Amino acid sequence: MNNDFILNKLLNIIAEVIDVDINILNLNTKREDFDTWDSLATLIIFMRLEEEFNVKFKEDDFKLLDSIDKIYKKITEGNK
């Protein structure tokens, strides 16, 4: 899987779960930018990412990975 594909898929999942247009999301987007990105949304996003990619999140990650950039790095580092 190349990284562009991963990023695109990641943005897709987040956009779908928090119900926003994918075009307003990028690596700099933070969780706090959207009201709809609450703790349940985080759970759903992480759950779908685990199903989609070869990645396992730890319970701490749910707090620590609070931006798209951090989530993306976590997924791609597992990819190396």
Place this chain on the structure above:
Amino acid sequence: MIAILSNINIDPIKIYFKKEKLYLPSYNQVQQEFLNSTSVIYTEEVDKILVFLDYSAYFVGEKNANEVSEMIFHEFNYLMDYIEKYTQEQRNKILIINNIVIKKNLLMPYNKNEMFNVFRLEQELNQRLYNVAIKRNNIYILNWENIIENYGWDKILNNKYWYIGRIRYTTFALDLIYKEYTNIIKGIKGITKKVCIVDLDNTLWGGVIGDDGLEGIALSEEGVGKAYRDFQKCIKSLKEIGILLCIASKNNFEIVKECFDKHPMMILSIDDFIITKINWNNKSENIKEIADELNLGLDSFVFIDDNPFERQLVKDYLPDVSVPDFPAEPYELVDWFYKVLIPEYFVKINLTDEDLTKHNQYKANLERAKLEKDVTDYNTFIEKLDIRYNVFINNRLQISRISQLTQKTNQFNLTTKRYTELDIEKLLQDKLNFIYTLEYIDKFGKEGIVSLAIVKPEDDKMFIDSFLMSCRVFGRFLEYNFMKEIALDLLKKGMTEIYAKYIPTNKNAIVKEFYTNCGFTKIEDGLYYAKLDDVVKFINQNYIKLKGEIINE
């Protein structure tokens, strides 16, 4: 608005319901919602309720499954009492509920008593569920058992997210639940494909009949031949649920006909197919011809062909036709039929009388069309058809058909008012409302109830509230004869004049002039008036008189 009630956290399902307004209270509030008469589920706004129950998490670390079973049984029965009452009171609402599957966590997995207890619990819960559901025609069952059977708990349960956030199911499982839900809704609305067109070589049998001959094709009681034979049984069963079958195959007709007639293992006969296009033309052309002959839109068709090249051509030329991928190996055909073809295209929840006679009705239509072609003059055609009709007034036995006609008829429909069965029942309670229905019969067969009119008072005047006719029969002077019968009956009831409305939609332009063609005077846009005497006279002078009568109850 749809309400989703569950005893487990099913929140992630909300991302599927973005187009619909959703009420999703926190989990484990199912009973409370039914108990609370001020809950949203008792308001007009909610028209659908999905109840999703999962008792699997109860069986963890239990030495005595008996006690847990008892508790679940009581909880469930209590809830079913409420559901029974709710669906009785709220008859315009649809309630969808899953059948119960218990994940069997057994401490002594080979202990017969433990096995039996859990098995019995599952059985008792579902027995209660089906007993209630069968009594109510607004309860529908989401077939959760079927999902678990097909895919297994391993793909359904999400252990990690269950512990982290009480999310029980994987995205995969949620997809399936949502799909089941949409299939049920499609079934309720009657949005289903009407025709299944099949290819022959390597689709209904193995090999190529033109090359391999009668003895050479694979169709038998063993090996791959049995896979094809079983698939033929499946295709034939579609006919039983009112799906029309057709053939589009590049072949020589005589050879194919001989194969159908003489092959000892053949399940389908050539007569099972309403239209066969066995020739060397493009399949997309053949499919278009079939659509024209049956007078059905291309979006009513599913095309089944093993050849990816043929499938792609049809997809490119006729994008409205549904073209599913064919299984890689014929051994998968039966499984594919039940897992893909049925749920994706042919969901039927209940069969109507119309479904059972569909094949014969379309056959009769094709014969009518042939007669029309053979006879040069239209009036001779009408004469040769030997049309007869019966008119019924306020016939309670026809309530479901009446409602169905108001829901489904779009073209020949003057006001396009939709009525539920309950609405019709209410209309019939008032003695001043009249519902006229018309049954059509001709030389080629019965078409059943194809037309109706609702006449009711409005501001001291009698109005034709609805007038509609199935597109299968209009244009045979039937609409005018029907109007005349209605006018005669209203005269008999002591009325002298009638008002009528036409409400234009983007589908009913065909009836724009209907009332003026019946001798009405236009008062203003969409509003018409006539003396009943004049309507009778006008119709008698201008249109062919058909044979018919009013059947009194």
